Amino acid sequence: MIDPLDPPALAAPGWEELLTEPGLALLTEVSERLAEPGVTAGQLNTQLRKREVDPALIAAALTQAELRMKARSKFGELADALLFTQAGLEQATRARVARTHAERFVRAGCRSVADLGCGIGAESLALLAAGVTPHAVELDPYTATLATHNLATLGRKLGRPVPAAVRADAESFDLAGIDGAFLDPARRTAGHRDTRRVASPDDYSPSLAFAFAVAQRMPTGVKLGPGLDRDLIPADAEAQWISVDGQVVETGLWFGAAARDGIRRAALVMRGESEAHELTAAADAEDAEVRELGEYLYEPDGAVIRARLIGDLGRSLDAGMLSDRIAYLTSDTLTKTPFAQAFRVLDELPSKEKELRRALAERNIGTLEIKKRGVDIDPASLRKRLKLKGKQSATVFLTRDARGGHIALLAERC
Secondary structure (H helix, E strand, O other): OOOOOOOOOOOOOOOHHHHOHHHHHHHHHHHHHHOOOOOOHHHHHHHHHHOOOOHHHHHHHHHHHHHHHHHHHHHHHHHHHOOOOHHHHHHOOOHHHHHHHHHHHHHOOOOEEEEEOOOOOHHHHHHHHOOOEEEEEEOOHHHHHHHHHHHHHHHHHHOOOOOOOEEOOHHHOOOOOOOEEEEOOEOEOOOOOOOOEOOOHHHOEOOHHHHHHHHOOOOEEEEEOOOOOHHHOOOOOEEEEEEEOOEEEEEEEEEHHHOOOOOOEEEEEEEOOOEEEEEEEOOOOOOOOEOOOOOEEEEEOHHHHHOOOHHHHHHHOOOEEEEOOEEEEEEOOOOOOOOEEEEEEEEEEOOOHHHHHHHHHHOOEEEEEEEEOOOOOOHHHHHHHHOOOOOEEEEEEEEEOOOOOEEEEEEEEO
16 A cells, blocks of 8 residues: 555646646636637637636646546546546546446446556446445556546535545555455556557556456456457456447456356447447357358458457358458348448459559549458558549458458448
């Protein structure tokens, strides 16, 4: 445990003042003024300087107001009452995803959960809203202060007392009397802004070895990046990949009562504010058989690809792999599915660049979406070299066929 009397790590000038009553009042004023038509940050900065407001505090308030606006996509209206750092917002779990995490702990019967490495408190906020008492733990003192503010804000709204975030190293926090644990090991270097991703799982903080050791003691969730090396997944974990509006946002590893019986691989696909679909299996799925190109082409959602459930999806669609180990499916029939985008194949074009350019020009195509798998091509560079002109738009798939040869498929979305 870190001594609470230790001097805090320095935040940017003006940021600590935001946490005072005058600072929060100024932030409210800045946020409201920026919402007015025609009011710019520059104009507001000039007006506040004339009132002899500390320039550092003005800069902090303007930055925080901007972060709140960005945070609405993750936290909804609650963002307007929370405080963020740039790095904290980037790393924070979307509120909708965090709710799915909290629901696991509720189903596991947990009344209290340690949020080890809580950041600005996104997971703890979801736990609190679900009726679970969060014990937020954060090593960085300023971030821990923001997490305390954020939890207290939601606590007042819900009429519930909330423990303050504890400034501590997650690996030294006493878990006695706590029912479950959630860990979001830092994948970046420390700091409030301009952070970078670490290169090795060994550099995660807290370490993966510690996270997996906690998982042997109690219901546990570990949030990791979608590109996690699958060799690191413990055999007793349920691994769930989550995509939101087509973007894979995390790999979640779940243990003990927080994991589901008989499930080791899952792909959760979220769309909008309420739509959610999940594909699950007891293990990686065997790929579907490779077959000749059909009338339709399916591009599986990234979560399905990461979970290696393409084969199960293909069999449910009566589709086969377009090529061995390439994540495109093809079928002669169209079946609606939330787990893939469907395209109707219009034509097979020449795969050589010069001939492809001529074929696209003959079809008056000026706007081209380029999708590729299994070929070494940079779509942006290729699009420039194609020198497209025309009024039509289209999608081209650059990939390989059942025999491994290069192909270019002209298609339209179903």
